[in-house]
Amino acid sequence: MKKYVLDLKVTSVESLGERYLLLVAINPAGRLPKMFPGQFAQLRIDESKETFLRRPISLHYVDYKKNEVCFLVQKVGKGTASLWEKRPCSTLNAVLPLGSGFTMPTSPQKKVLLVGGGVGIAPLLFMGMELKKMGVRPAFLLGARSKTDLIRLDAYRAQGDVYVTTEDGSEGEMGFVTQHSILQIEKFDCIYVCGPKPMMVAMAYYAKSTGTPCEVSLENMMACGLGACLCCVEDTVDGNVCVCKEGPVFNIDKLKW
Amino acid sequence: MADSRVNIADLDLINPVLTASGTFGYGLEYQDFVDLGQLGGVIVKGTTLHSREGNPYPRMAETAQGMLNCVGLQNKGVDYFCAHIYPQIKDIRTNMIVNVSGNSPDDYAECASRINELDCIPAIELNISCPNVKHGGMAFGTTVEGATSVVKAVREAYRKTLIVKLSPNVTSITDIALAVQDAGADAVSLINTLMGMAIDIEKRKRVLSIGTGGLSGPCIKPVALRMVYQVAHVVQIPVIGIGGISNAKDAVEFLLAGATAIEIGTANFLDPAISVKVVKGIDEYLDKHGFESVKDIIGICE
Numbered sequence: 016m017k018k019y020v021l022d023l024k025v026t027s028v029e030s031l032g033e034r035y036l037l038l039v040a041i042n043p044a045g046r047l048p049k050m051f052p053g054q055f056a057q058l059r060i061d062e063s064k065e066t067f068l069r070r071p072i073s074l075h076y077v078d079y080k081k082n083e084v085c086f087l088v089q090k091v092g093k094g095t096a097s098l099w100e101k102r103p104c105s106t107l108n109a110v111l112p113l114g115s116g117f118t119m120p121t122s123p124q125k126k127v128l129l130v131g132g133g134v135g136i137a138p139l140l141f142m143g144m145e146l147k148k149m150g151v152r153p154a155f156l157l158g159a160r161s162k163t164d165l166i167r168l169d170a171y172r173a174q175g176d177v178y179v180t181t182e183d184g185s186e187g188e189m190g191f192v193t194q195h196s197i198l199q200i201e202k203f204d205c206i207y208v209c210g211p212k213p214m215m216v217a218m219a220y221y222a223k224s225t226g227t228p229c230e231v232s233l234e235n236m237m238a239c240g241l242g243a244c245l246c247c248v249e250d251t252v253d254g255n256v257c258v259c260k261e262g263p264v265f266n267i268d269k270l271k272w
Numbered sequence: 273m274a275d276s277r278v279n280i281a282d283l284d285l286i287n288p289v290l291t292a293s294g295t296f297g298y299g300l301e302y303q304d305f306v307d308l309g310q311l312g313g314v315i316v317k318g319t320t321l322h323s324r325e326g327n328p329y330p331r332m333a334e335t336a337q338g339m340l341n342c343v344g345l346q347n348k349g350v351d352y353f354c355a356h357i358y359p360q361i362k363d364i365r366t367n368m369i370v371n372v373s374g375n376s377p378d379d380y381a382e383c384a385s386r387i388n389e390l391d392c393i394p395a396i397e398l399n400i401s402c403p404n405v406k407h408g409g410m411a412f413g414t415t416v417e418g419a420t421s422v423v424k425a426v427r428e429a430y431r432k433t434l435i436v437k438l439s440p441n442v443t444s445i446t447d448i449a450l451a452v453q454d455a456g457a458d459a460v461s462l463i464n465t466l467m468g469m470a471i472d473i474e475k476r477k478r479v480l481s482i483g484t485g486g487l488s489g490p491c492i493k494p495v496a497l498r499m500v501y502q503v504a505h506v507v508q509i510p511v512i513g514i515g516g517i518s519n520a521k522d523a524v525e526f527l528l529a530g531a532t533a534i535e536i537g538t539a540n541f542l543d544p545a546i547s548v549k550v551v552k553g554i555d556e557y558l559d560k561h562g563f564e565s566v567k568d569i570i571g572i573c574e
Binding site for chain 2: 017018
């Protein structure tokens, strides 16, 4: 897939609580390229004295009619925090689309589960939208520490059924996503997971124990994002491979978890 | 428009801008952003006689105006390179140069002799300066004896243009440069990364898997520039400047310091199209100041 460096123009900046930011941008120079759920962009961070590299951020959704791309960003450090300074009409320099995305199910009859934790829910919205287009009504299982960390639920509900867990029980079932009752009640044909590594490892274990095909999206630290520097490698059955190029989405059968 | 051609021994470059090993893959990774034919050359990722898995993750730490890496020469070995990579890159219309590393002088020489057979690879860059491997690499580049032994062994096995990449982690880089010149190098390139460290204060552990890594990026530019200046003033062979070059102004500084060509490394990560922008910027500088050739500014800084 051809990759581009684009000077996107920010159209909307919305803080979702203290930790999350919804950043919408259009491509003023032409049509946005075709992109797929699970792929990401490398966003340039400007005017930060303490950071240097771009930040890899997954595609929250792409709306080709509006020629816009949306990023859901968590404030992690100084780099991501500087994106809070963006305003409508700010330039957002992005390299995209990068990496390989989720494998779409083979038929609309498949029962699909999308599991997300924290900011890992971000790429699952795009995935849900594409699934809906192909006639699949996905189930989302979303986990957070507390009710205030559950964001954008309405956007997910518009694509499919949403099940929620919180660690403090302030919304949905109390506990981790892997403890949710839906996993005991329903049998899924494929599972897609993005979130903190312990959560993905636990879901991979569940998928293996039930014989369900499963893909996870990793977020190893990256430099180039293009498969050139070999910094973001994951130890797989094929040896060390670049998460930015061979991933970030991997079938769990490839991983040594 | 000024003439931007330069020569590194027998190598003709359409301009003095190359991309640095380990930051540009095999060139293929950047073809969507850069017309590789507009570059003086591409130095592809470090290649060794046998395949190497490299160091465990994490291999990278961000720093102020730079980054540390400890990739550790991950590559599939020279046979894989010849069979699978070379066919993909041999028709790229620029100087495709292979960076060669090893564990012993014999390793280096054997790897170099295999690459000597590849018609479309006109030069190698000998990496005697990788700080991230236990054996070989920088161990050879930090002593006159070590550098001499590797370069002599490779010189016997390799007949085309031989560039030797020097480590800055030494007391006197001019001593090493002179030794490498005496051992038969056609050119030197400098600097490789500076050895550094990062610590995670929450985990109270060193960030990189092997504890240390090589520092690159704009933060090392003044050190690199000083070393290029010093080396260019003592050797008779061409010097290729490397270290934090991020724009045409940086590149011109290295040319003025005495570099015949320059390599762009970490800056490729910030802007994948930066290399061709630097080519254009150097042209603009030459035209603006009325120089007829880029050669007219090489080493003119007193």
